[in-house]
Amino acid sequence: MADGVSLGLGVVSAVIQTYTAVTSAYDVYLSVKEFPATYRELRTAFMVERYRLEQWGDQMLSDVQQERIEKDRNVALWKLFQNVFDSMWEAFQESNKTLDDYGPFAGVPKGNDMSDSELLESMKISQKQPPKRSVIGLARSMKFVLRDKRKMEQLVKDLCYWNDSLDKMTDKLLQESRRRQLRVRFSTGNIDQLEQLQAAASLLKHRDLEEMASARTVIEKGYYLEEPSLPSDLAATAASHPPTPGRDAEFRLEMSQLNFGSNLPFMTDQIRALATTSKGESILVDWRLCRDDTWRKQNPKAFRQRTANLTKVLNGDLKAVGVGVLHCVGYLDQSSTVTGYAFRIPPEASPGQKPVNLYQLLTNVSKPSDVPDLGDRFELAKALVSTVFEILNLGWLHKNIRQSAWSDIPVVVLIMAEPKNVLFWPKAGTRDEPDYSRPYLVGFDISRPNQPGEISEKPIMDTDDDVYRHPDYRSQNSHSFLPSFDLYSLGIMLFEIGTWRNVGYQGQRRGGRPSLETHNSDPKYIEKVIMSGPVTDLKRHMGARYRDAVVACLSQDLDTIWDRGRPFESPEARLQCFQSEVQTKVVDAIAVCCA
Numbered sequence: 001m002a003d004g005v006s007l008g009l010g011v012v013s014a015v016i017q018t019y020t021a022v023t024s025a026y027d028v029y030l031s032v033k034e035f036p037a038t039y040r041e042l043r044t045a046f047m048v049e050r051y052r053l054e055q056w057g058d059q060m061l062s063d064v065q066q067e068r069i070e071k072d073r074n075v076a077l078w079k080l081f082q083n084v085f086d087s088m089w090e091a092f093q094e095s096n097k098t099l100d101d102y103g104p105f106a107g108v109p110k111g112n113d114m115s116d117s118e119l120l121e122s123m124k125i126s127q128k129q130p131p132k133r134s135v136i137g138l139a140r141s142m143k144f145v146l147r148d149k150r151k152m153e154q155l156v157k158d159l160c161y162w163n164d165s166l167d168k169m170t171d172k173l174l175q176e177s178r179r180r181q182l183r184v185r186f187s188t189g190n191i192d193q194l195e196q197l198q199a200a201a202s203l204l205k206h207r208d209l210e211e212m213a214s215a216r217t218v219i220e221k222g223y224y225l226e227e228p229s230l231p232s233d234l235a236a237t238a239a240s241h242p243p244t245p246g247r248d249a250e251f252r253l254e255m256s257q258l259n260f261g262s263n264l265p266f267m268t269d270q271i272r273a274l275a276t277t278s279k280g281e282s283i284l285v286d287w288r289l290c291r292d293d294t295w296r297k298q299n300p301k302a303f304r305q306r307t308a309n310l311t312k313v314l315n316g317d318l319k320a321v322g323v324g325v326l327h328c329v330g331y332l333d334q335s336s337t338v339t340g341y342a343f344r345i346p347p348e349a350s351p352g353q354k355p356v357n358l359y360q361l362l363t364n365v366s367k368p369s370d371v372p373d374l375g376d377r378f379e380l381a382k383a384l385v386s387t388v389f390e391i392l393n394l395g396w397l398h399k400n401i402r403q404s405a406w407s408d409i410p411v412v413v414l415i416m417a418e419p420k421n422v423l424f425w426p427k428a429g430t431r432d433e434p435d436y437s438r439p440y441l442v443g444f445d446i447s448r449p450n451q452p453g454e455i456s457e458k459p460i461m462d463t464d465d466d467v468y469r470h471p472d473y474r475s476q477n478s479h480s481f482l483p484s485f486d487l488y489s490l491g492i493m494l495f496e497i498g499t500w501r502n503v504g505y506q507g508q509r510r511g512g513r514p515s516l517e518t519h520n521s522d523p524k525y526i527e528k529v530i531m532s533g534p535v536t537d538l539k540r541h542m543g544a545r546y547r548d549a550v551v552a553c554l555s556q557d558l559d560t561i562w563d564r565g566r567p568f569e570s571p572e573a574r575l576q577c578f579q580s581e582v583q584t585k586v587v588d589a590i591a592v593c594c595a
Contacts, residue, residue: 180322222308253331363502381590469489
């Protein structure tokens, strides 16, 4: 047994040694200040793969994990890890063959940005190199590799392949968690960086990163268009990234293009209508209203641009990112108060088939069979949590331009997360059984005007809907909408899914008499009624992890995390810090729940 333990520890030590050598090799490449301008996306590709490797190391080489390894003595697995890292190192060493292509001292191809000597001088090589794994020779040959795009592409592709191999040897839930971390890490508002990320992700076949970068590029470019007056630095950025011409008109629809049949659309808040296009395609029109259309009337061009921009985002493919939304085919701009988004009904639905929303399912429970199985409720919760989290990470927001230390902070991501905006169609092969694993979130239109000093546009007041809104957003002196407010709304829905009853009925006893002196029109309703006791019952119904995730959303601790940012923190760093906390406390906690 002692020999087995020694063997196991020896393999782990070898893995750690080779892992350190490989990360040092990455750092040699990434320490070059300027890659040739024609393929800087390759530097982004190296950054992505370097971070993926770091994720693996943080998880597998931690002190706690090594203690577990000593107990398990899974030598075979760690030998596989050793083989992978040896292959990574050999991929880096393969670059030495470039010297055979060009010769050791002659025939060095020259670049436009930096001379070879400048490239070498710009590199900072770690003084602490692991034994038997030296990067000195690698540094000597790297100047040749940096001039050969084909070899650079092949190297990073090989590294991506071996990172994929490491992922496949870990738990699926852990793989998904790492991908979420990866998307948070590389989400940015910088259009140049987004375009480089999109190209790098396409090269490496990281479909989720590619979709995220594409969607956020649309959002950022649209923001520059809809903002009537930009500071000089942002105006320069907007001028250098002109939008694709002619796309806005492509998405605009007219009422005459749609056939609503005998049921004419009743355009009021929260009402949707089914229609068919001239090609016979079934679509769902989601009509949205705002409480005060002053800003829309004063800024009609910006309002139309915002509507078109959101349509372009929803028209993209977001499945790989984990966003459960319908595919938007266009928008109807009826007036300053009414906007309609036309969504293609999902492929699993029959033509003209109406959806059912979560509010209807929660309020129409008359027998035990109306309550979904525990596994279905977990799948529903996971899908909704993923959608809200990824939408926040996409930067689905607008920026309020202010002359202050926080002038560039994203201040609103209003998703309207409430049961009436969660739609289901029946499972394939069934007549009316909802597919709880495929909820679709709609209702994105209300957002903050891009004017200094304005507050967010607000929907029509409704007692049943207002209960899902953060108390600071419901009060007379309401706070500007914050990303944490959507997590609050999500927490209420998670509570409802766990108990399978509408939150508005929690304070009622039989006979309709209130059990507490409160009503759901009270901004403190959730705090007084739900948090005072019923939320603790979730442990009995859904488990401790699920309960803790709901408490994290409803306790308003996430508001504190968002407000914890410092004036010197960049907006992206603030959002990344917030998203990391949300992933740990909510997303990953819900992801591991199972029946």
